Amino acid sequence: MEVRRIRARRLVLLVVLAGLGAIALVLAGTWQSARPLTDAQIEDAERQYAFALEDWEANGEQMVADCLEQQERESELTGGPVDFGCEQMGPPQEEWFFPQANELAQTFVPLLSSTATLLVLLVFAIGVTSTAAEMSSGSMSTWLTFVPQRMRVLFSKVGAAVLVGLPLTLLLVLVLVAGLVGVHAANDALGDLTGEVWTDVAWTVLRIVLLGGVVAGVGAALGVLLRHTGVALGVVLGYAVVVEAILGSLVTRLQPFLLRTTMTGWIEGGTSYWVNECTVTERGTECMGTEVPVSLLQSSLVLVVAVAVVLGVTALVFRRRDVG
Template sequence: MTRLLRAELRRFRSRRLVIVALLVAVAGVGLITWGTWQTARPLTGGALAAAQSNYDAAVRDWEENGEEIMAGCLEEQERVREAEGDPTLDFGCETMEPQREWYFPEPVTFVDSSRLALSGTAYLLAFAALLAGTTGTAADLSSGGTSTWLTFEPRRGRVYTSKLSAIGLSLVLPTVLLVAASVAGLMLLYRSGGLGTALTGDQTGDLASMAARVLALVVAAGVAGAALGMVMRHTAAVLGAVVGYLVAVEAVLGNAWSTARPWMVLTNIEAWLDGPASYYVTTCTSTAQGTSCDWVEREVSTGHGAVYLAVLVVVAVVLGLLTFRRRDAA
């Protein structure tokens, strides 16, 4: 088994599409890190001048028309209270005066930016791992390499295990390095902008835990991709199925049927990476005044996401094994 694993490690790492996926991942992580910094950095130059100009204009407008705006707001608030029979409705009229912080937002903290960057990095690396894992098995099947390999090792279970193990192990080091590079790069950008990067013990533990979840997700995506490659035999077929699912199920069905969100892959990935994932469902109630509908927030827990994703990977691996055992490898 050790020899099989070593051979599969060499074969997987030498594949051209795997190398391309790695290079794309490196470039993507760099862009995500830079983009996160751009949204987190304090205002400078022209943006700072524009914010000051907008704030000054809002203050002047409020000084000229504030009393009229306030009176109109209170009048509308009272009208709606009477119409709906709810004296507690609050339009926030007393808070309408322009505040400086509306125009000069505080920079995003380093820990929050790091979480955002890790989340974006996780999705990118998971897709790259899925692509690499798929080509690691599908390319061998379509080219006839697996058929030749079985003449040296006819026990298909061992061949299958060695392939998936090699793919999973090969993804560990690149993922660790890219995740570390993302956080380190963001830290350098924060320090270059004169912003603090100090973390408490709890914050450090939280980021480390999230990085570990990113690693688990990427390895799982690679292994699942390898299993799907065994089932569909072509990298393009797997990618087509994934894209079709994202469009038809995640985008269309998920938006049209909000109660299905807990069973969507992306929702559970979000829950696994970032803690509870929120989604909203519409609830309607009928009263003497008519029917009113509200958006109610619900959550998918981290545990739910972990179990859901684990079951998906196990199903893919078992399906891949059954297909590989029973179907001609040529």
């Protein structure tokens, strides 16, 4: 019944349309990168390649000699070995001037992952507004005069948001998958879509759909907690700026617990983040980037804890709060 109540809202339809619009934009961008080169582009590339080759044949030896000389000078200045990569210099290769279209087999999961964040945010908005509208319009108080068991009401609304979020996310992701396949097939850029690739895609889709359901439920809980859609979305935006963007970049230790790391780790089945370790030497400050892996399990645990905290706080507050 709660599910029917959410589905009957016009906003759900609007969000579906917004999701489809976002997918259309993504597909338009993908179309550009998957499109084969036109005759004019090929002609231009050939001209550029011929020019570069001619330049190398005429000046290649001198370029290498200049490089070695600058490398030697730098080495004397710094007092240590310096490698400018002069030995790797060689004639230009033809493929440098003929960029290959992106093949779906290589970009399928990253494309799904990058678009999923937007889709999940839209589903979150549905969750928030499904309950916040009831709180701000006062229809929650009408509801409670019929069903005064507050925890039952809260969790039925959260559950309904999950049940709406799951199929909605599935619908949007399937449209995205079909669109990506269609766009790449039309441009003959599917690549080698092996069973392994499809398995990866299937798992990714499953995780995105589950995330959509969970996020819709969390949105519904936040709608009850904060009572206004605008306030809830504002709090989330504020959190994204203050914690995810500012604190996240200042405090490296927060990285594995950030939502963006967690969501990427969950969707892609694991992720990583970079930590810069800087040391001061006689030659100045030297920084070295280290990649730290984040497992799927770790992302799952952070997600579960975050969801439990939001639901727990909402339940505690809603249990005792005066309802206007």
